[in-house]
Amino acid sequence: MALQSKIEPSLSEGEIEAARPLRSARFVRRLRPVVEVLASVVVVMSVWEMVIRFFDVQPFIFPAPSAVLASLWSGLASGKYIFALGVTLSEILIGCTVGTVAGLLIAAMMVSSKLAHRVVYPWIVGVQTIPKVAIAPLMLVWFGFGIESKILIVALTSMFPVMVNTIAGLSSTDRDQVALLRALCGSRLQVLRYVQLPAALPYIFAGLNTAIVLAVIAAIVGEFVGSRAGIGFLILQANFALDLAAVFALLTLLGALGVTLSSCVRMVENRVCFWNRRN
Amino acid sequence: MVASLEFKDVNLTYQVDGRAPVNAVCGVSLSIGDGEFVAVVGPSGCGKSSLLKLALGLEMKTGGTIHIGGDEVEKPRRDVGVVFQSPVLLPWRTILQNVLLPADVLKLPKAEASRNAMDLLALAGLKGFEEAYPHELSGGMQQRAGIVRALVHDPRVLLMDEPFAALDALTRETMSIELQRIWMARRKTIVFVTHNISEAVLLADRIVVMSARPGRIISDLQNPEPRPRDIRFLSQPAASELSGKIRESLDRAYGIPARELVA
Ligand SMILES: Nc1ncnc2c1ncn2[C@@H]1O[C@H](COP(=O)(O)OP(=O)(O)OP(=O)(O)O)[C@@H](O)[C@H]1O
Ligand SMILES: [Mg+2]
Numbered sequence: 181m182a183l184q185s186k187i188e189p190s191l192s193e194g195e196i197e198a199a200r201p202l203r204s205a206r207f208v209r210r211l212r213p214v215v216e217v218l219a220s221v222v223v224v225m226s227v228w229e230m231v232i233r234f235f236d237v238q239p240f241i242f243p244a245p246s247a248v249l250a251s252l253w254s255g256l257a258s259g260k261y262i263f264a265l266g267v268t269l270s271e272i273l274i275g276c277t278v279g280t281v282a283g284l285l286i287a288a289m290m291v292s293s294k295l296a297h298r299v300v301y302p303w304i305v306g307v308q309t310i311p312k313v314a315i316a317p318l319m320l321v322w323f324g325f326g327i328e329s330k331i332l333i334v335a336l337t338s339m340f341p342v343m344v345n346t347i348a349g350l351s352s353t354d355r356d357q358v359a360l361l362r363a364l365c366g367s368r369l370q371v372l373r374y375v376q377l378p379a380a381l382p383y384i385f386a387g388l389n390t391a392i393v394l395a396v397i398a399a400i401v402g403e404f405v406g407s408r409a410g411i412g413f414l415i416l417q418a419n420f421a422l423d424l425a426a427v428f429a430l431l432t433l434l435g436a437l438g439v440t441l442s443s444c445v446r447m448v449e450n451r452v453c454f455w456n457r458r459n
Numbered sequence: 460m461v462a463s464l465e466f467k468d469v470n471l472t473y474q475v476d477g478r479a480p481v482n483a484v485c486g487v488s489l490s491i492g493d494g495e496f497v498a499v500v501g502p503s504g505c506g507k508s509s510l511l512k513l514a515l516g517l518e519m520k521t522g523g524t525i526h527i528g529g530d531e532v533e534k535p536r537r538d539v540g541v542v543f544q545s546p547v548l549l550p551w552r553t554i555l556q557n558v559l560l561p562a563d564v565l566k567l568p569k570a571e572a573s574r575n576a577m578d579l580l581a582l583a584g585l586k587g588f589e590e591a592y593p594h595e596l597s598g599g600m601q602q603r604a605g606i607v608r609a610l611v612h613d614p615r616v617l618l619m620d621e622p623f624a625a626l627d628a629l630t631r632e633t634m635s636i637e638l639q640r641i642w643m644a645r646r647k648t649i650v651f652v653t654h655n656i657s658e659a660v661l662l663a664d665r666i667v668v669m670s671a672r673p674g675r676i677i678s679d680l681q682n683p684e685p686r687p688r689d690i691r692f693l694s695q696p697a698a699s700e701l702s703g704k705i706r707e708s709l710d711r712a713y714g715i716p717a718r719e720l721v722a
Contacts, residue, residue, distance in 0.1 A: 356547045363515050364564045365535045374564065378551045455550045455592055 243425035252429035260414075261433060267410040269437065271327055271399045275334025276391060282335065283342030283387070290343075291350040308340045312398055316405040330402035330410070337398035338391035342384065349383025350376050382456045385449040392445050396438045411437075463493040463528060463648040464514060464616055470522030471509050483509040485673035487523075494646040498653055498663035500705060502712050506674030507652045508544065511618045514650070515541055527616060537565055540614035542622040546605035548593040554604050555580070555589040561612040572611060579607040582637060584630075599626045603634065610641065616648045623658065632690055635661055639687055656705050660698050661688055668708040678708040 225245045231237075232244040239247055255261035286304070290297040316333055323329040353376050361371045403412025411430055418426035471484040483506040491497050499507050512518040513525055516535040525532040527539065540561075548557045555576060562572035580586060583603040593601055602625045609617060623631045639662055642649060653659050659666050660682065668678045684697055692698055 354547075356543060356545060357549060359517055360541075360543070360547050360560075361564065363517060363535050363539070363541050364561050365537055366564045370564055374560065375549065378549070381551075453551075455594070 240422045240424055243428055247425040248428040248432065251423070251425040252432060255426065255429055261411075261430070264409060264411050264414050264430075265433065265437070267327065268399050268403070268412065271330040271334055271402070271410065272392075272395045272437075272441070274327075275331040275399065276338045276395045278331065279335035279338030279391060279395070280342045280388065283339040283391075284346055284384070286339070287343045287346035287350060290347055304340070304343065307336075312337050313401050313405070316402055319402070320406045325406050325408055330399055330407065333402040334395045334398045338395045341390040341394065342387040345383045345387030345390075346380060349380025352383065353379045382449075382453045385445065385453060389442060389445050389449070392441045393438060396434065396441065400434070462490045462526070463495070464491040464650065465489070465526040466510075466514075466523065467525075468523040469510075469513060469520050469525060471506070471513060471518060472521045473509075482673040484513065484520075485675050487674065487676055489667060489676060489679075491648060491650065494648055496642055496649045496651065496662060496664045498651045498659035498666045499669060500653060500656065500659055500666065500709065501669030501674060502671045502709070503654075505669045505672050505712070507669060508620050510669075510674065511541070511620050511650065511652065514616075514618055515539060537612070538615040540609035540612065540617045542606050542609045542617075542619040544620045544624065546593070546598075546601035546625075548601055548604060548608075550593050553590050553592055554585060554596065557593065558604060558608045558611055560608060565612055567612060575613070576607065576611050579610055580604075582641075583607050583634075599630055602626060603630075606634070606638075613645070614647065617650070619649065619651045621652050621654065624654070631655075631658070636687075636689060638662065643686060656702050656709075657693050659705065660701050661690070661693060666701070666705055668705060668712060670712045677712060678704070680704055680708075 229245050232242065237244075243251075252261075286300065290300060312333055315336070316329075319329040319332050323332060357375045357379070358371055361375055366374065399410070400412040400415075403410040404416060407413045411434055415427055415430045415434075418424075418430065466487050466489045469484055469487045470482075473481040473483055475481070485506075487510065489497075499510070501507055509518060513520050514527070514532060516532050527536060530536075548554075549560070552560070555573075558576045558580060559572055561567075562569065562576075577589070580589060583606060585600060585603060585607065588596060588600065593604070596604065602622065606619075606622055609619070623634055626634060635658060638649075641647075651659075651662060663682055666680045666682060667676055668680070669675065670677045680701060682701055684692065684695075
């Protein structure tokens, strides 16, 4: 793709004309998966609705998709879900940012010092193996029911995959590329800047992709353990009220949030690591 | 002539944990004059690349001394350029950015370096590919970009490790002629490792033959024929005679007729 757009100016008019139908074909090809997914959603929802109506299933056992959609709409229209989404999203975004920065810094430290690697790594793995649900009540005691405790849980969760991948990325550098920089009198900082960091970017983004998905889970876990707002908080409330349509509506919202966040990360990745797509 | 690059009794033994040490370079003494074009030939694995890495300051010798322009080589120097056996381009930089890497790392004035880079890229037949990324170029084009990168900061000493090995015969010839032209115009000291005897005869003032590992120098041949030399030079008697001498030395180096090994 990148080459295509670069070569185009040198093509003659006729050749550009010839390239146009190709482009629209590519557009259709790219749209196809989206259409396929949408079609499958429609099919599943129709079957689901028919089964519920046919067997006359009670809404507090399993809600019909129509009821879920209605609940979703009213929740969004009243602003209630929007506010909850805002709370959960801030927990995820702030927590993930803090976690990512911490993961990058710790990784940089461990790569630059073998001693740090030996001493710090076991601690991190130790903390990581404790389930976050088990730590969440502690965070609540220390940081209260507000957004801070969730941010911390999210940060703790997302730090690990970023750190592990960054370490792998920074140690994956090509020896010849480092030799080239050294032959040019490059300092350690220049080796990091011109070779190690760019080479580590695809790894870092792989870590970020895992981190963002885990961050959604961590935020909901935190809200389940104790909170006053957020999607997780609303799910618990709806569950107690046996309003399963609302639970399903909130779960749908949560799924959409996860998919959106993950695609955002992937989009930025494709931008930043453009050179990594082909090879 | 002032010695520009001088090896005195240089030894290099690689010590890898848990394995027997490998003696790659053994007692090499070689004095290369300022502006001299020296070709190094020898069997594969005899320590040619190692010799260049020593001069680059990338490997530490285990014996002897190496001087460039009178200073002992202990770390990489600004006035030395290198072309590795593989192109070693950074995939996230365009060809122009790759070629300008030495200017960036050495913090040279941008405008001047850019102009120099554009000229050299045109010379290497890479005009129009300045904004392309390495994976969009053929192997030979990548190698040419690697050569341009070595020249961009105008180093006094140029170390080339089989720079044309990945090129087809025709490109190889044009690049050889271009290299000779650049050398005549800018008079760099060049050490040029090659497996190709014709290439050595065409380009070099002096051809050094190394033995199989541990690499020692087994012959040191002068090639005083006038320049510029072109491909026709290779069919002249002087060139054939020199090629024959190099073959003979290589026969000794390999222990079997080199004709069967070296094209
Ligand atoms: N970093 C290293 N660590 C250990 N041994 C090495 C290292 N680099 C090279 N060697 C060994 O040193 C010897 C000489 O290697 P070198 O790369 O200098 O050979 P060469 O003459 O350039 O060969 P070729 O013509 O195939 O490129 C080889 O036997 C190789 O195994
Ligand atoms: Mg070699």
